[in-house]
Amino acid sequence: MPAFASTSVQYKGLTARDLALIAVFAALIAALSVTVAIPIPFSPVPITLQTLGVMLAPSLLGWKRGTLAVAAFLALGLAGLPLFAGGRGGVAVLAGPSAGFIVSWIFAALVIGYLTDRMVRRRNYNFWAGLGINVLGGIVVIYAIGVPWLAAALGDGVLAAAYSMAVYLPGDLVKAVLAAAIAATVARAYPVPPAGRPVIVGPAAERTEDA
Numbered sequence: 001m002p003a004f005a006s007t008s009v010q011y012k013g014l015t016a017r018d019l020a021l022i023a024v025f026a027a028l029i030a031a032l033s034v035t036v037a038i039p040i041p042f043s044p045v046p047i048t049l050q051t052l053g054v055m056l057a058p059s060l061l062g063w064k065r066g067t068l069a070v071a072a073f074l075a076l077g078l079a080g081l082p083l084f085a086g087g088r089g090g091v092a093v094l095a096g097p098s099a100g101f102i103v104s105w106i107f108a109a110l111v112i113g114y115l116t117d118r119m120v121r122r123r124n125y126n127f128w129a130g131l132g133i134n135v136l137g138g139i140v141v142i143y144a145i146g147v148p149w150l151a152a153a154l155g156d157g158v159l160a161a162a163y164s165m166a167v168y169l170p171g172d173l174v175k176a177v178l179a180a181a182i183a184a185t186v187a188r189a190y191p192v193p194p195a196g197r198p199v200i201v202g203p204a205a206e207r208t209e210d211a
Helices: 016-035 050-078 091-095 099-122 127-154 158-189 203-210
Strands: 008-012 037-040 043-048 197-201
Touching (some): 016 050, 099 127, 127 158
Antiparallel strands (some): 008 197, 037 043
């Protein structure tokens, strides 16, 4: 078998393009956070578009850039910028009943980005697979962390808190559909390159170093 058959390309680090994409999507999540915030009378958690951005960033950018975009947004909000629902900002939000949902966004981005990366390595972005990934990461993971935190903060039972979250579920499903549809469209029309700089590994790389 020819030596070059085992040669592969890996992507390492982050490029200037990657940093720009991270900044753009952190700004997108911030914009979605402040444009819509519909209060719910029986819940301290308003309806916002934040989770649309949390689903969209890793769906388009993968786990590394998508998670960093969410982390950058959270860092800016915790630093005091009024980026969270209701124009709130600062570390004081972590003492509130919605803090579990805020914390969960990092884990949601990791799950969505990791599974999306695995999917696109095997084939092109598929809408239905992407929708399932968004539901798992953007709804199941977020609710699994946010609902118990909400129940503990309000002194209420987890089941009661879960029932109170039912009003958010239809909107979150719509966001999952939108994020998958946008990601599938972008993947067909203008696919985002992998994160990092390409590095050749294998015999070809060894021959280049020896030369």
